[in-house]
Amino acid sequence: MRVPNRYVALDVETTGLSPKSGDRVIEIGAVAIEKQCIIAEFNSLIDVDKMIPWQVQQVHGITNEMLYGEPKPDEVWSEFYEFIAGSILVAHNASFDIGFLTHEFALLGMSLNNQSLCTLKISRKLYPHLPNHKLETVSQYLLGRSCKHMQRHRALDDARMAAMIWLEMGKI
Numbered sequence: 001m002r003v004p005n006r007y008v009a010l011d012v013e014t015t016g017l018s019p020k021s022g023d024r025v026i027e028i029g030a031v032a033i034e035k036q037c038i039i040a041e042f043n044s045l046i047d048v049d050k051m052i053p054w055q056v057q058q059v060h061g062i063t064n065e066m067l068y069g070e071p072k073p074d075e076v077w078s079e080f081y082e083f084i085a086g087s088i089l090v091a092h093n094a095s096f097d098i099g100f101l102t103h104e105f106a107l108l109g110m111s112l113n114n115q116s117l118c119t120l121k122i123s124r125k126l127y128p129h130l131p132n133h134k135l136e137t138v139s140q141y142l143l144g145r146s147c148k149h150m151q152r153h154r155a156l157d158d159a160r161m162a163a164m165i166w167l168e169m170g171k172i
Contacts (some may be wrong), residue, residue, distance in 0.1 A: 029160075
């Protein structure tokens with residue numbers, strides 16, 4: 001059942017670029033939005049029993065040691081599934097995040113049927129003059145310095161930025 005006007009901005013951090021190659025989600029961050037207000041957040045590291053390549057660790061800063069003792073995928077994804085129930089999903093480069101979520105849910109015999117929207121695609125249409133449409137570029141343009149304190153390439157902060165961009169774009 002769809003929750004009227006509930007959006008969930010989200011971001012994932014992964015062990016690599018392709019779920020088809022066996023890469024997994026190791027962090028999920030999400031921000032629920034209703035009536036143009038952030039009302040709840042969801043965040044978890046995920047212990048997937050897979051080594052994170054050194055080059056990937058350099059991007060998001062998540063190490064194998066950080067995942068020890070963190071919840072396993074079945075626990076996180078069941079809880080996250082409830083968090084997003086009936087919501088429209090919003091992500092910057094949604095095909096990447098939604099592709100990984102679909103894969104993670106499929107591994108547990110679950111399906112992801114939520115509608116999704118992409119702030120990257122929307123920003124390209126609304127702001128063609130920007131030098132690029134990376135999350136940090138769009139947030140700097142729309143939000144100014146307000147996101148400087150956030151940690152890039154960590155799921156919850158990136159989800160917060162996507163939520164603020166979404167709200168600023170006036171799409172709700």
